[in-house]
Amino acid sequence: MRLPAAARHAGTAAGLAALSVLAYVLLKNVQGDRGQVVLLIVVWTIALTGLNLIQGLGGYPSLAHVSFFAGGAYLSAYLLGKGLPMAVCAALAVGGTMLAGLVVALVFSRTRGQYFAIGTMFFTAVVNLVLTNAAGVTGGPNGRPVDLGFSLDATLVLLAASLGLSLGAFHVLARTRFGDRLRAVREDEDLAQHVGVPTARVKLVAMVASSAFGAWAGVLFAQYNGVIAPSQFTFVQSFLMLVAIGLGGSGRLLAPLVGSAIVIGFTQLIKLGPGISQIALGVLFILVTLLVPNGVLGGITGLWRRVRPGRAGGPAAEPPRVRAKEEVAS
DSSP, X not given: OOOOHHHHHHHHHHHHXXXXXXXXXXXXXXXXXXXXXXXXXXXXXXXXXHHIIIIIITOOOOSOHHHHHHHHHHHHHHHHHTTOOHHHHHHHXXXXXXXXXHHHHHHHTTOOHHXXXXXXXXXXXXHHHHHHXXXXXXXXXXXXXXXXXXXXXXXXXXXHHHHHHHHHHXXXXXXXXXXXHHHHHHXXXXXXXXXXXXXXXXXXXXXXXXXXXXXXXXXXXXXXXSEEOGGGSSXXXXXXXXXXXXXXXXXXXXXXXXXXXXXXXXXXXXXXXXXXXXXXXXXXXXXXXXXXXXHHHHHHHHXXXXXXXXXXXXXXXXXXXXXXXXXXXX
């Protein structure tokens, strides 16, 4: 028997609030290398929640997301260095990054598949070149220090709260008509367009929305880390973000958190030598893709349904698939 919708949403909200509390406790108390791992998992979860919109729900692999992450970090650091209040710097950094996301979406929203991925990869390469060579603004390859705009305690609270709120925002968006339209694009873009779904506009809105998550994560990362450099925002990081969503389970609520924990855990905690950690991560990704194509969360959900067949129709981590085509298109 299914729980009422209000009860399910209340349970989700309580769970996300508990995750935020746990994130704050870990950020506050875990130090050293493990503290850095906790920071990266939290920051990546916030950023990847946006990628989960365009890639997870919409089925479009965006390789531009790390550029949005960098945009929030660098713009906020630059504006803060000019003496602007931190709240203004953060708002302008997110707004400016969303404008860049709009430009990317306008250029590539009508492309599909590998052409979309190649176009967004090209954008990331250009952004990284700018960060590396515009030394007067970005500090060049060695990076630049970031002034303290938020106190450390305030940054920790914002990081922890943003983790729960970003996942909550995804939970809400995934259950709106916008989320249904994104799933329609993922399932069959031609059919979706045929029944009246404005596919190009839907992808455009998803890209702009995803850039906001990435930018805000960049702002918080810069504040906590104190130093930012182009090496933190390369194509490799962009590809690892795609891998994280795939490992977690594209389109599922907790995919950013689970995927980030796996990817960051492998690359930061398991020291197998230069490049070996990435090879091990690649092997893991291949195994997960072959054994559980829907990611770790999809595999857990499938196993739970086998163990409890009487609960068929129970609430899933991913919202129901596209409703009637007429409702999606209207």
